[in-house]
Amino acid sequence: MSAIQANPQPAVFEEQAALIGADAERPKPRRSGRLNRSNLIAYVMLSPMVVLLGIFVWYPLANSVYLSLFEISFYEDPTFVGLQFYEYVLTAAKFWNSIWVGITLVLLVVPAQLIVAFLVASLLRVLSRHTSGFLKTTIYVPTVVSFVVASIIFVFIYRERGGLLNGVLGWFGIEPIAVLSNPDLALGGIAVPALWIGVGVTTLIMLAGMLDIPDSYYEAADLEGAGYFQKTWYITLPLLKNVWLFLLVTLVTATIQQFELPLVMTQGGPYESTTTPNLYIFNQFKDPTPYATSFSLTAALLLFVVLGTISALIFRFVKSDKAIDG
């Protein structure tokens, strides 16, 4: 017997009716065979992802937490040490220094990236289709360049001798600067390629958000005599709030975890001024001692907590709204 014969009234209709309150007097719809069947299909369709998540995320995570209670050796039995490595990581000045380096990189890259992307997206929105298409392609090109390739390009740009940057500075009579050997400049030197690579996709996401804002809002504002800045302040920026939130969370977590750029460009130096958290953990892991293995594992778990906290704080302070553009 088919499900439709058993329950001739479509479940979707019942749900819609319940939503608009048209049948408040009627008994609540029974869980029908069709619903059960739908649920089953949903579970089956979800199961591959759940299984894969279980294998590749939840089990390794749970096992990592368990292993972090031991000093691990690949040649001897692990030694139970309880929460000792959590204490070691939390009291390691270099761990917190790396978090600070990550946050500084975020402060250098993310606001600049959002502002540049917003300005370029605003420009793209008003340009002709042909020009806009050309510009979109141009600004997206760095996104397809790998971080490693970008690192090498920028290392050559920054070269003290023969580098493009110092060549240009030389025209103005400025002495060559060894950007990547200067602890005050090296992180800024890394921020530039990070910005260069990321601005393309950020711009396109921002543009997609802008194009989603109904023209009627701007037309109404025009009728009221609003200028460009008023329209931007009262219409564009508020209606892009969810896009801002998405970009903020993804950019902050991606930037604080930046790894390839400092690895290739500075190896984390000069004296750890560019050692981001992931590079710090990676360098710890490379050391062959059991201590280093357990330390890097625990530091990785604690970085997970730090990133989760930062993301939660962003969600807390920049609350998302449901779409209000209808």
Next chain:
Amino acid sequence: MHKRHTKTVTALAAVVAAGLALSGCTAGGDGNTTADGKTEVIFWQQKFEDYQQAWFKEQVDAYNASQDEVKVTYQVVPADTWDQKLKAAQAAGNAPDVATTSYGRIMPGVAIGQFAPLDELVDPDVLDDIQPNVREFVSTADGTFAYPFLVEPSTVLFYRTDLFAAAGLDPASPPTSWAELVDAARALTKDGVYGMNIAQTAADLGWSSWGLQYNAAGHLPVADDWSAADATDPAYIELAEFYRTLYGEKLMPQEAAYPYADCAPYGEGQVAMTACGSWAIGQLTNDYPDMIPNTAVAAFPSIDGDPTKPTSTLGGWTLTVDGKSKVQQEGADFIAWLLGGETEHLVDFFKTSGYSKYPARVSVSEALSADPEASANPFMQTVSEDIVPFSKAEPTYPWEIALSFATAIEKSMRGEDIQASLETANSEIDDIIEKQKLAGTAPEAG
């Protein structure tokens, strides 16, 4: 309905199977037998100069052709990915059976059971042919844990005789003290050429300055029994000032375009003098032959001109058998054949290296000395007579200690307060000693 359930179960099973396959949990053999029934020995070699890869490959092919029981599978691993690749392999339980291991890594590895002792796997006569002082680097009271391949001093002075003459310096009298070196660097820094080149990043300073740490203070920045840091010895202030003068007065490149181990800045003519390991002789001979006629080699200057004080550590490479390998005997047989057998192919190797490396076996040293070409080589003479006898073994404490002290030197070079930098390193080293429970664990050579 039953059919649908079956399909669901089949789909789930497929997903689980795919997951297991992706996670490497597939069923299989023991992984030590080739398709044609030979026992397989996996051999990882860290990537060195190109001629070394060519030599190792030739030897592995020759060994595989010499018998039909064992197949050695040879894999070259780049130096900058070696540590993480090896550690990941150890974690997954498939570490290479035989691997290149530096002297500094032997004792820490022995402490965690990483290497199989060779005493019962290799003929004692073969082990006894190892030079006695080098055997100490790889042995404890429990046995011999590696077979040494070569030794090479980490710090040697290379200088351009033509630029010395042009600057009014005597090419036959290289600087012997740090003060003389700085003066020479000042005279040589002109026309876009830096007078000197030396390590400037903590990662490079960490190991390349060990000899100069010994030279300045007579010890490393940690007590001999690893019970406490010793980084604030006033002698280290002079060491830090030496580096600071070279960097601060722009007598050396202001950025590390190449790592310390690569002597390309000298080969390309960017610098008039360079500190580098003895292996640079091989690099110059092979990659920059035009530079050889104008190149001389000397022991690196000493803090006070005393040539008997160490300025270099004696690094180098060995082959080890993994402590968990299932083919330890086969791996040890290969090592004994390659490094402990006939001397001809090893003599050829050291000749090809341009005499930039030195044998760790008595019989190979004797064979090399008997070779007229080798004994007439001026580079070999200087390195083996003026440098090797005064060099120290590499320390075996955790790398973090070396890095902390090197960071203090790097900070000093770039203008930070020297005393404060050394004190920071001192407290960091004490912290490492405490957390890693190192006090009293310094290994004693056997």
